[in-house]
Amino acid sequence: ILDDPDLKDIDPTVLKYCHAAAATCILEAGKQKADISAISTCLEDCKLDKERIEQFCTEYQKNKDALEILLGSIGRSPLHITDVSWRLEYQIKSNQLHKTYQPSYFVTLNVENGDSGSHPDVSFSCTMEQLQDLVGKLKDAAKSLERATQM
Amino acid sequence: SAVGELGRLAVELLRRGAAPRACEAAARKLNIGAEAVQHGVEGLTYLLTESSKLMISEIDFQDSIHVLGFSDELNKLLFQLYLDNRKEIRRILSELAPKLPSYHSLEWRLDVQLASRSLRQQIEPTVTIKLHLNQNEDQSARVLQTDPSTLLHLIRQLEQALGEMKTNHCRRIVRNMK
DSSP states (O other): OTTOGGGTTSOHHHHHHHHHHHHHHHHHHHHTTOOHHHHHHHHHHTTOOHHHHHHHHHHHHHHHHHHHHHHHHOSOOSEEEEEEEEEEEEEOOOSSOSOOOEEEEEEEEEEEBTTTBOOOOEEEEEOHHHHHHHHHHHHHHHHHHHHHHTO | OHHHHHHHHHHHHHHHOOOHHHHHHHHHHHTSOHHHHHHHHHHHHHHHHHHHHHTOOHHHHHHHHHTTTOOHHHHHHHHHHHHHHHHHHHHHHHTTSOOOOEEEEEEEEEEEEOOOSSOOSOOEEEEEEEEEEEETTEEEEEEEEEOHHHHHHHHHHHHHHHHGGGSHHHHHHHHHHO
16 A cells, blocks of 8 residues: 555555554454444444445445455364375285285375465375275264254 | 194294294204204295295195105195195285375264354354374374365265275276286
8 A cells, every 4th residue: 555646645654554453443343243333333433424434334345255254264273174085906916925906095185274275195095994984984974964954 | 743843833933023942942842953943943934924925726835845855744734734824924924015004093073163363253164083094003193174065075085986896897807816
């Protein structure tokens, strides 16, 4: 905003204060999920005139959802699984053991951290029975989710 | 009976590693030198390991030990020793293959995030997962998280993976490999 031609006549320090104040107000409103009437009341207490309050609220409404998504994504949480890839192999032999003849799966879970973006993926091998166990447990979790949403 | 004793020692060697005192005790019992016992046990161990590794058939086994010039009865005893212990020896050998971290088990938990420092009044369902993995005898546990739609996606993908072994392509390969 310091480069904005419309604002070049105003003292940059004042500009910075205004910007910071507006940003704080917006963030606080977003954090508390305040509705329009609460924001209006607050701005009235700050002695802003009706026209300015209306303009501010309209702009706020337009960006409210994006703001909430942004605020919701800030914070620590365990690594988030975004995708999975798998590989099916049929083992024939190794230098220690011949004629093994066993199917084996190699599963990679792609994970992401909210801030840093990329992170080493979690990979592991498993037998068919183990994969069945894994999928069974995930299905239990999904069923539990479904039941919870119906309550 | 000497063969029986040496055979037992050989299998114990494979299970648990060298046991010099057991060899000495056997040497005393059978009235032979301790070194001879040691060599005998090592030889038997090698015979058993190689045979088990290759899943050798009776004909091939007999052909291989024929050159040692033992009696027929002894050869039969040796073959029986091989057959009796083959499964266990193969199990032990399979643990020597190069290994990736492998699945052990999974625990899950359903959570609903209600608020955080930066945003109040949320309703965010999440699934928290504790994945237990094994690698070379170390167990590790990774705590991971996912959302409901990704969970359903994971289930779909992995069920597809499980279904692959039943396809014609895989069945044909399994049939032709044996």
